[in-house]
Amino acid sequence: MSASEKLPAAGAWLGITLGERRALVASVIIFIAAGFVPLIFGGYVLQVTISIVMYAAFATSWLLFSGPTNYIALSTAAFFGIGMYVTAAGIDLLPYPVLIVASGVAGAAMAAIVGLATLRVSGVYFVIFTLGLAELIRQFMTWGQHVFGTMSGLYVTIDRSEPMYYWQLLLLTAVIYLVGWRIGRSRLGFALRIIGNDEVVAVHCGINTARAKLVLFIISSTFASIIGAVVAPRWGYVEPGVAFNPYLSFQVVIMALLGGTHRLWGPVLGVIPFVLLWELISIEVPSQTTLLLGVCFLLIVYVIPNGFTGLVEDALRRGTSADGTAPGAAQRIFDPLRNLLQRGKNRNA
Amino acid sequence: MDIVIIGLLLGGTYALMAVGLQLQYGVARIMNLANGELLIAGAFGAFWLYAGTKASPLLALLFVVPLAFALNWAIYRVLILPLVRRAKSQGKLEVDSILATFGLSFIFIGIMVTFFGAQYTDYSYLSEPIFIFGERYGLNRVVAFLASAVLCAALYLWLHKTRTGLALRAISVNPSAAGLVSINVARASALAFALGGAVTAAGGVLLSMYLTFDASYGVVFTLKALIIVILGGVGDIRGTIVAAFILGLAETAVATLIDPGLTLAAAYVLFMVVLLVRPEGLFGRRTA
Amino acid sequence: MLDVATGEALSAASVSKQFGGLVAVDKMTFTLREKEVLGLIGPNGSGKTTMMNLISGALKPSSGEIRLYGEAINGIGASRVANKGVARTFQLVRMLPAMSVLENVASGGVFGHARRWGRELDDYAHALLRRVGLPNAGNAPISSLTYIDQKRVELARALASDPRVLLLDEWLAGLNPTELKIGIKLIEQLRAEGCTIIIVEHVMHAIRSLCDRCIVMNSGAKIAEGTPAEVLADHGVIRAYLGDENA
Numbered sequence: 001m002s003a004s005e006k007l008p009a010a011g012a013w014l015g016i017t018l019g020e021r022r023a024l025v026a027s028v029i030i031f032i033a034a035g036f037v038p039l040i041f042g043g044y045v046l047q048v049t050i051s052i053v054m055y056a057a058f059a060t061s062w063l064l065f066s067g068p069t070n071y072i073a074l075s076t077a078a079f080f081g082i083g084m085y086v087t088a089a090g091i092d093l094l095p096y097p098v099l100i101v102a103s104g105v106a107g108a109a110m111a112a113i114v115g116l117a118t119l120r121v122s123g124v125y126f127v128i129f130t131l132g133l134a135e136l137i138r139q140f141m142t143w144g145q146h147v148f149g150t151m152s153g154l155y156v157t158i159d160r161s162e163p164m165y166y167w168q169l170l171l172l173t174a175v176i177y178l179v180g181w182r183i184g185r186s187r188l189g190f191a192l193r194i195i196g197n198d199e200v201v202a203v204h205c206g207i208n209t210a211r212a213k214l215v216l217f218i219i220s221s222t223f224a225s226i227i228g229a230v231v232a233p234r235w236g237y238v239e240p241g242v243a244f245n246p247y248l249s250f251q252v253v254i255m256a257l258l259g260g261t262h263r264l265w266g267p268v269l270g271v272i273p274f275v276l277l278w279e280l281i282s283i284e285v286p287s288q289t290t291l292l293l294g295v296c297f298l299l300i301v302y303v304i305p306n307g308f309t310g311l312v313e314d315a316l317r318r319g320t321s322a323d324g325t326a327p328g329a330a331q332r333i334f335d336p337l338r339n340l341l342q343r344g345k346n347r348n349a
Numbered sequence: 350m351d352i353v354i355i356g357l358l359l360g361g362t363y364a365l366m367a368v369g370l371q372l373q374y375g376v377a378r379i380m381n382l383a384n385g386e387l388l389i390a391g392a393f394g395a396f397w398l399y400a401g402t403k404a405s406p407l408l409a410l411l412f413v414v415p416l417a418f419a420l421n422w423a424i425y426r427v428l429i430l431p432l433v434r435r436a437k438s439q440g441k442l443e444v445d446s447i448l449a450t451f452g453l454s455f456i457f458i459g460i461m462v463t464f465f466g467a468q469y470t471d472y473s474y475l476s477e478p479i480f481i482f483g484e485r486y487g488l489n490r491v492v493a494f495l496a497s498a499v500l501c502a503a504l505y506l507w508l509h510k511t512r513t514g515l516a517l518r519a520i521s522v523n524p525s526a527a528g529l530v531s532i533n534v535a536r537a538s539a540l541a542f543a544l545g546g547a548v549t550a551a552g553g554v555l556l557s558m559y560l561t562f563d564a565s566y567g568v569v570f571t572l573k574a575l576i577i578v579i580l581g582g583v584g585d586i587r588g589t590i591v592a593a594f595i596l597g598l599a600e601t602a603v604a605t606l607i608d609p610g611l612t613l614a615a616a617y618v619l620f621m622v623v624l625l626v627r628p629e630g631l632f633g634r635r636t637a
Numbered sequence: 638m639l640d641v642a643t644g645e646a647l648s649a650a651s652v653s654k655q656f657g658g659l660v661a662v663d664k665m666t667f668t669l670r671e672k673e674v675l676g677l678i679g680p681n682g683s684g685k686t687t688m689m690n691l692i693s694g695a696l697k698p699s700s701g702e703i704r705l706y707g708e709a710i711n712g713i714g715a716s717r718v719a720n721k722g723v724a725r726t727f728q729l730v731r732m733l734p735a736m737s738v739l740e741n742v743a744s745g746g747v748f749g750h751a752r753r754w755g756r757e758l759d760d761y762a763h764a765l766l767r768r769v770g771l772p773n774a775g776n777a778p779i780s781s782l783t784y785i786d787q788k789r790v791e792l793a794r795a796l797a798s799d800p801r802v803l804l805l806d807e808w809l810a811g812l813n814p815t816e817l818k819i820g821i822k823l824i825e826q827l828r829a830e831g832c833t834i835i836i837v838e839h840v841m842h843a844i845r846s847l848c849d850r851c852i853v854m855n856s857g858a859k860i861a862e863g864t865p866a867e868v869l870a871d872h873g874v875i876r877a878y879l880g881d882e883n884a
Contacts, residue, residue, distance in 0.1 A: 013743070013758050070444060093468050117621050121628045124380055124443050125579065131382075131622065132572040143608050187747060187754060194744050197733035204693065206719035206749035206798065246568070250451075257448070290565075291459030297452025301445055302431070 013190070015089075015278040031174050038163035052275050055233065059256040059267030060246075061176045061223035062184065065216045066253075067261040068192035071123045074249045075114065075130035077106045078137050079221045081244035085141065085229025088154035088238040096158065100229045100263055107225025108218050117212040130249075138244035145240070158233040168230050176223050180264050183219075211269070220236060232277055251278075256302045260307025269308040351484045352601050358486070360597020361494040362555050364501055365576035366570060367589045369549030375584040376521040376541035379429055380443055382450040384574055385567030386457035387417060387546050391553025392562050393465050399472050406474060407496060409554050414547045421546025425539045428453065433535075454567065462566040471561040493555040500551060505586060517541050521584040549574075569613060576620045582633030589629060595619070645706070646833045647692070647802050654687055661687040663857035664701070669802065674824075674834045676848035676865065678841075680878050683836045684857040689806050692835070693725045694718030699735075705802065707840070722750040722801030725857060726791045727806050732779045739775040742793040743768060749798030765793040769823060785816040787814030794824065802849045803827070804837045809843055821846065841869065853877070 028053050058076055066073045083103035090099050118126040183189045186296065191212045195202040202209050250275070259270025274296070274314060281292050304311060357375050368390050373381045394413040395406035409435060437444035459563055475491055508514035519527040530535045556562075577596050581588030596616060603615040647669040662684045677685050679827040690696040692703055694715035703711040710718050718781065724745065733741050743762040746753050751881050753761055761874065766774060769789040774782070786806060795803060809820050821843050827834065838844050844851060846866050851868040853861040857875040861868045868874055 004806050013747075047393070072444060072447065085666070117624050123440065123588075123626060124447070125624060125628075126448055127574050128572065128579075129624075131615075132617065133615060136567070136613050136775065139613055143610050146608070146610075189746060190744070194733060197549075197735055200695075200727075201731050201733060203563065203742070204695075204719050205716045205744050206724060208716050235378065236772055251456075251687075262644070263659050269543070288459060290455050290462065294452045294455030294457075294459060297448055301449045301452065306493055 002236070002308075016332060028102055031170065031177075032127060034170055035167065038166045042162075046166065048275065050162065050166050050169065051279075052272055053173055053276055054167060054227065055252065055255055055271045056268050057169055057173040057176055057227050058224065058252045059271050060173060060180060060264065061220050061227075062252050062256050063261055063264070063267050064176070064223075065213075066256070067218035068189070068194055068196045069123075069213055069216070071119075071213070072127050072128060072252045072253060072255065073217070073220070074129050075221065076224050076252045077134035077248040078130070078247050079110065079224035079242055080228040080231075081134060081137060081141075081240075082106050083111055083225030084232045084235070084238050084243045085154075085228040086225070087232040091154075091158070091232075097127060100226060103225045103229035104222045108222045108230075111218040111221035112214070114221075115135045115217045117215045119217065120210050128131065131246075134246045134249060138240045141240040141244070154238045155236065157178050165230070169227070172223070172227065172230060176265060179219065179223075184214070184264065188215065217231070219229065254293065254296045254300065258296065258304070258307055262306065262310025263309045264308055266309040268272050268314075273308075351486070352605050353598065354484070354486060355490070355605075356598035357594060358490045358597070358603035359601055360594035361501075362490075362497045362552065363573065363577060363597055364590045364593035365497045365552030365555065367581070368501060368545070369545040369591045370506060370543030370550065370571075370574040371578050371581075371583070371586060371589045372517070372541045374578060376517050377425070377429075377538040377545070378439070378442075378524070378540060379425075379446045379538075380575075381542075382447055382571055383454035383457055383567075384450075384549055384573030385569065386454045386572075387421070387549045387567075388556065389461065389552035389562055389564065389567045390457065391417065391550030392560075393461060393470070393564075394550070394558035395546060395557045396465075396472055396556040399474060404588070406554050406558050407492075409527060410496075410551055413507060413550050413554050417550035418543045418547035422539060422543035422547070424453070425542040429538075430535070446473065451590055452487045456566065456573070458564055465564060467564055469561050469563045472557075474558050477598045487559055489558040493558050493584065497552065497554055499550070504548065504553070506579075508586065513537070514539070570611070573616050576616045576623075578630075580619055580623050580630055582630030585632040588630055588632030602633045618619045642696055645669070645704075646671045646673070648704045649688075649704075649833075650693070650696045650702045650704070652688075652691060652703060654684075654696060655699045660857050662691065662698075662721055663859075665854070665859055667726055667859065667862065669833065669835060672831045672851050674828050674832075674836060674847055676679070676844045676851040677835055677837045677854065678839070678844060678851060678868075679765070679854035679860075682794055682856075683854040683877075686806060687857075689725065689804050689837055690717075690800075690856070693723055693804055716748075719749045719798065720800075723804065724749065724798050724800035724802075724862050725794035725804035726788070726795055726806055728806045728810065730784070730787045732787055732793050733788065734779055736779070737775065737783070737791055738766070738771070738777050738779060740794070741779065742797055744797075745869035746797030750801065751799035753798070762793075762797065765796055766790075768796070768826075769793045772818070784812070785812055785819065786810075788825070789873075796827075801833060803832055803834045805834060805838075807837055807839065809838055809840050817843070 034053075038046055041049065044067055052195040058080075062073060065071070083106070086106045087096075087099045090102060094102070114129065118129045150206055154285070183192075190204065191207045191209075194205065194207060195209050195212060199209055255270040255274045256267040257270065258274060258345070259268060260266035276293070278289070300307070305312075364382050366384065368527050369387075370381065373384070391409075391413050391561050394416075395409035397410040398404050398412075399406055429446060432442060432445045432449060436445060449476030508518055516527070516532045517540070519530070519532055520534055520541070522535055524538075527537075572597060577592045578589055580595065581590070596619060598611045598617055599615045603611050627633075645668050649665050650664045652662060664765055665684075665688060666673075677688065688697065691698050691711070694713065695716065696714045701711070702709055705718075705721055705723060707740075708721065710721060710723070733744060736744070739759075739762050742765050743758055745760055746761055763775060763798065766772060771786060771789055771793075772842045774786070774790075779787070779790075785841065791809070792805075805824070808824075809817060811859055817840065824836070824843075824847055826835070836844075836847065843859055848865050851861075851863065851865045852859055853868055853871070859869045860877060863866050863871075863876050
C-alpha cells in the first residue's frame with residue numbers, strides 16, 4: 001500500500017487519536033478567534049458575518065443528518081419557521097430562554113412526525129416530502145390565522161445588540177459542532193456510517209435503521225428550530241410568508257454540498273464563499289439570484305461533487321509523491337504547522 | 350355534485366403532467382424536479398400565443414409539444430446521461446438527478462422571469478359557461494379536460510399497441526432484463542424522458558386556460574405530480590390517471606368545503622396516507 | 638428460551654413463502670440442533686436462499702413459524718432477528734466500501750447479539766481477524782482485498798456478534814481450488830469450536846465433509862433429509878439434480 005493511498009482512520013470506538021486532538025484544538029482556537037470579530041468590525045461587515053455564522057449553524061446541523069444518510073433534507077426552512085413562530089407567539093407569555101427550549105421541542109415533535117412517515121421508505125420520498133413542507137406549513141399558518149382571527153404578523157420586540165446575535169449564533173454553531181463531533185464518535189455515528197455504506201448490511205448487523213435515522217433527523221431539525229428562536233427578535237416582525245421561505249432550505253443545501261459533506265467542517269467552507277457571492281449578486285443583479293442558485297446546483301453535481309473539502313483533500317493527497325519519500329508542496333506547508341500544534345508524542349496505541 | 354364535476358375536470362387535466370412525470374420517473378428512472386417548470390413553460394407558451402395573436406391555446410400545443418420534446422431530449426443527453434454513466438448505484442443516480450434537475454428548475458425560473466416577468470399571469474379564453482346537469486362550469490375547464498383525455502388516451506394506446514411503447518413498458522418493469530432482449534435502453538430512456546417533458550408541457554398549455562400562474566409556481570405542480578405518481582404507483586399509467594382524479598377530487602373538496610388556500614395540504618394528506626398505508630401506491634408492485 | 642429437552646437451536650414449522658403466484662418455499666419443516674452443521678442443498682431455484690432470507694428475517698413467511706431456541710422470530714424484522722442471535726453471510730459478498738477492514742468486522746459486533754464497544758470491541762475485532770486468517774489487515778481499505786479475503790472479513794463480521802446460529806449462504810462459491818481448501822478448513826474450525834451452522838452450498842465435497850445432516854429442497858419443498866451420504870444417494874435427489882435418465 002503506497003503512502004499516497006488514504007488510510008482510513010482508526011476505529012471510532014477508541015480514544016481520541018493525536019490527529020483528532022489536533023483538530024479539536026484547532027477548532028477551539030478558531031471559534032475563540034471568531035469571537036473577536038464584533039469587537040473589531042461593525043456595520044455592514046458585522047451584518048455579513050452574522051449571516052455567515054447563522055448559515056454555518058444551519059449548514060452544519062443539516063449535515064448532521066443528511067451527511068451520513070445521504071438523504072437530502074429540504075426542510076430547514078420549515079423548522080426555522082416553526083422556531084420563529086413559537087418564539088413570536090410566546091414572546092409576551094414566557095421568558096425568552098423557555099421559548100428557545102419550546103422552539104426546540106416543537107421542532108423535534110414535527111421532525112418526529114415527518115420522520116416516522118418518510119424515513120421508512122426510499123430516500124426520494126423523503127426529499128419530496130421535505131420539499132413542500134415549508135410551503136405546507138405556511139399554508140396552514142395562513143389559514144389558521146384567518147380562522148382564528150389573529151393579525152397576520154407577530155411582533156417580537158426584544159432589545160438586543162448586533163454583537164449579541166453574533167455571539168449567540170457563534171455559540172450555537174460551536175454547540176452543533178460539538179454535538180456532531182460527539183455523535184461521530186458514538187455508536188449512533190457508527191451505525192449511520194454503516195447505513196450510509198450498505199443499509200442491508202446495517203439491518204443484518206442488528207441496527208434499527210429507521211430509528212437511527214429518525215433520532216438523527218430529530219436532532220438536526222431541533223437545531224434549525226432553535227436558530228429560528230434566536231433570530232426571531234432580530235427580524236422583529238414574523239409572518240408566515242417571511243418565516244417559511246423555501247429558498248432558505250435550498251441555500252443551506254447548496255452551501256453544505258459546496259463545502260463538502262464528508263467532514264464536519266466542510267459546510268463552513270461552502271458557507272463563507274456562498275454568502276459573499278450572494279451578497280454580491282444581490283447588489284449587482286438582484287433579479288438573477290434564482291439563476292445563481294440553479295447554476296450552483298449544477299456546479300456541485302457536475303464539477304465538484306465532493307465540495308471544496310474534496311478538492312482540498314485531493315490536493316493534499318497529490319502533494320505527496322508516489323513513494324512517500326520527498327514531501328510534496330502541501331506537506332511542506334502543513335508540516336511545520338503540525339509540529340507547532342503537537343503536544344507530545346503519545347499516541348493511543 | 351359540482352365538487353365532483355369540477356374535481357374530475359381538474360383531475361383529468363392534472364393527469365397529463367403526472368403522466369409526463371411517470372414517463373420520466375417510471376420509465377427513464379429520473380426524478381425530474383424541473384417538471385413543474387416545464388409545465389409553466391408550456392403555460393407561458395400558450396399565453397404568449399394568445400396574448401400575441403388571440404389564437405386558441407390548443408394551437409399552442411402544435412409548437413409547445415415539439416419544442417418541449419426537443420428540449421427534454423437535449424436535457425437527457427447533455428445533463429442526465431453523464432450522471433447515468435457515472436452513477437455507481439441507483440440510489441446515487443437518484444440523488445444526483447434530483448440535485449441536477451433541481452438546479453435546472455431554478456435556471457428555468459430565472460429565464461422565465463427574465464422573459465415574462467415575475468407577476469401573476471392569466472388570460473381568459475373560453476370562459477363562457479357551459480351547463481352540465483344544470484350547473485354552470487367554465488367551458489375552458491371542459492375543453493381542457495377533453496383535450497387532456499384525448500391526449501392521455503392516445504398515449505395509452507401508443508404505449509400498449511406499438512413496439513416502441515412496448516419497449517418503454519418493458520424498461521419500466523426491469524431495465525436490465527429489457528437490455529437483455531435487445532431493447533436499446535439508453536435510447537428508449539431518452540425517448541421516454543423527452544416524451545414525458547412534452548406531455549407535461551402540453552398539460553401546462555391546457556391548465557393555463559383557466560389557472561393563474563407565475564414563473565415560480567412550478568414547484569407546487571412538481572409536488573402534485575409526484576404525489577399523483579406515487580399514489581398511483583410508479584411504473585403504471587393507469588394508476589397515474591386514477592390517482593390524478595383522486596387528487597383533483599380531494600383538492601376541490603378541500604377548497605370548497607374548508608378553504609381554497611389549503612390545496613397543497615390536501616395533496617400532502619394523500620401523500621402521508623400512501624406512505625403510511627401502502628407505499629407502493631394503488632397499482633404498484635409490492636417488493637418482498 | 639433454551640429448549641433444553643431437544644437442544645433445538647432453530648425450528649421451522651410448515652414455513653411457506655409465496656410471491657404472487659409463485660411458491661418459492663413450500664411448507665418447509667425441519668429442526669436444527671445445537672452445535673450441528675446442517676447442509677441445505679438443492680438445484681438452482683429450489684428456494685434455498687429464500688429459506689435463508691426467511692430465517693434471517695429479510696423476508697416474512699406467508700405462513701408457518703420459525704423459532705430460535707423456542708422463541709418465534711418470523712415477521713419481527715431482520716434487525717431484531719440479528720439481535721436475537723442469527724448472523725449471516727451473503728451470496729454476493731457485501732462489504733462496507735468506505736470503511737476499513739477492522740471497521741467492517743467491528744460493525745457486526747456493536748448492535749447485534751453481542752454488544753461491544755471501546756477497547757473490548759477493538760481487541761475482539763483484531764482477534765476475529767486472526768481467527769479467520771487476516772491478522773494484519775486491520776487498517777487496509779476494503780478495495781485492496783482479494784475475493785477470498787473479503788469473504789473472510791464477512792465471516793468475521795458475522796462471528797463478531799457471537800451468533801447462536803450462523804447462516805452461510807453459498808460462502809464457498811466463486812473460489813478457486815486453493816481458496817476452497819482454505820475456506821473449508823475455516824468452516825471445519827468453526828464446527829470444531831461448536832458453532833451451530835446452516836450452510837447452503839453447491840460444492841458437494843464440502844457438504845460431505847462438513848455437514849452432520851443435510852436437507853434437500855426442490856421447487857421449494859423438502860424432498861430428502863439425512864446424512865450427506867444417504868441424501869446424495871437418494872433417487873429422488875439424483876432425479877431432481879440430473880433428470881430421470883440418471884436415477
